[in-house]
Amino acid sequence: MLRLSVGPYKTNSYVLLCGQTRSLAVDPGGDAATLLSAVAGTELAAILLTHGHSDHTRALVELHRATGAPIGVHPRDAHMLPIAPQWLFEDGEDLRLARCHLRIHHLPGHSPGSVAFEVLPDLWLVGDTLFPGGPGHTDSPDQFAQLIQTLWQRVFVLPPETRLFPGHGAPTTVGREAEPFHAFLQRGWAEDAYGDVRWDTRPGDLSNGKPSDSQTRVCADGVGHG
Ligand SMILES: [Zn+2]
Ligand SMILES: [Zn+2]
Numbered sequence: 402m403l404r405l406s407v408g409p410y411k412t413n414s415y416v417l418l419c420g421q422t423r424s425l426a427v428d429p430g431g432d433a434a435t436l437l438s439a440v441a442g443t444e445l446a447a448i449l450l451t452h453g454h455s456d457h458t459r460a461l462v463e464l465h466r467a468t469g470a471p472i473g474v475h476p477r478d479a480h481m482l483p484i485a486p487q488w489l490f491e492d493g494e495d496l497r498l499a500r501c502h503l504r505i506h507h508l509p510g511h512s513p514g515s516v517a518f519e520v521l522p523d524l525w526l527v528g529d530t531l532f533p534g535g536p537g538h539t540d541s542p543d544q545f546a547q548l549i550q551t552l553w554q555r556v557f558v559l560p561p562e563t564r565l566f567p568g569h570g571a572p573t574t575v576g577r578e579a580e581p582f583h584a585f586l587q588r589g590w591a592e593d594a595y596g597d598v599r600w601d602t603r604p605g606d607l608s609n610g611k612p613s614d615s616q617t618r619v620c621a622d623g624v625g626h627g
Pocket of ligand 1: 452454511529
């Protein structure tokens with residue numbers, strides 16, 4: 402698997418080589434030429450999106466037009482794309498392609514249609530759902546509560562050695578994130594908390610979604626998100 406940092410928000414685009422002749426692309430966030438050269442010599446079998454934010458789709462149209470590869474996204478984020486997708490994901494759906502075996506998990510919170518791709522056996526591409534040190538950006542207290550529930554029920558039940566590859570920045574593991582996550586849950590958080598939260602944010606530091614020591618781990622996905 403290749404991790405390519407692309408576009409103005411340093412989005413992680415991933416290319417999976419599934420044997421000699423086929424490949425998959427995840428989140429073409431920019432730099433179409435770089436992505437095309439990464440898949441050169443293979444048949445790009447699909448373009449998969451962890452969610453619909455524009456910082457993950459900047460090279461989508463170009464990559465699709467150049468390769469003809471079908472675009473897959475969760476139906477709840479489909480309206481955000483600059484082009485109509487050919488494939489709408491279902492939670493728990495499997496994709497088998499040569500040596501690649503992926504399972505799709507619907508993880509709402511950062512966006513309604515956020516998904517993770519479990520690359521079996523122990524690697525997850527989690528999009529902007531989780532980063533080292535904190536959850537992805539949310540736009541309301543309800544979204545934040547949903548994201549916490551998603552993480553609690555779907556992510557922090559995985560074996561600690563499970564590797565997590567986020568939509569921006571460096572990879573981490575479930576084990577590394579579990580302790581600060583559970584400490585955060587134990588401390589509790591203000592009812593109106595949302596935005597760019599980190600697990601080490603103290604409850605009193607959160608007000609109207611703006612941590613007072615605002616760290617910039619924003620999913621900068623364009624207009625309309627702070
Ligand atoms: Zn995002
Ligand atoms: Zn993002």
